[in-house]
Amino acid sequence: MVPLRFHLQERIHLLELHLHHDILRINKPIIDEHEAEEFDLRIIYSMEYNHSVKLTVWDDGFTYGVNGRVHYVDPITHMLSIEVKPGEFERVVLDSVVGVKVVN
Template sequence: MTIHDRGKMKWQSASFIPLVFEMTSEMFKDQAWTPKPLLDENQTEEFDLRIAYATEYNKAVKLTVWDEGFNHDITGRVHYIDPITHELRIEVKPGEFERVAYDSVVGVKVLK
């Protein structure tokens, strides 16, 4: 009695599995999408005051930034506020800066 192995044929039916993983990750990513929150004048003024305070006293801030449907946090010190391009330059690490558009900021917290 000999064993008849089908070789690669037995794995051909499982060739769709990477595609399934990719599709499910895209599905969960689409479910986490959120629309940009609408901020009123009081909230934006409060953000301005918090950013000015953190800049004046060299405090770290935690910015919640909305980027194409997803929120992420950036923590660092406010290095420069550019009034022309409406951007904040945040020093994330010593010597490493990140630019954040002021319109995309949806939350500001001053850290101690």
């Protein structure tokens, strides 16, 4: 039989990992009207001249990057379709985008 203490140590370790994970979370950056318009202009420019973009996306307290070409902007669902590899697309909610950089 496995001692109870062993299970308790595992649980404490898991709780510490979750606590550390929660400490690393950040609040969603506030995007003002000017920044949102700038993001829109960069997306339009990248689509017009077929340039790649690097999006910074906020998701549940963490940010990650999405690199690729903007394939389609859906005005109804407010989603971007990004071609990350030829034939492979990733959909990103426009409201979760906190940074747009045009890459040549």
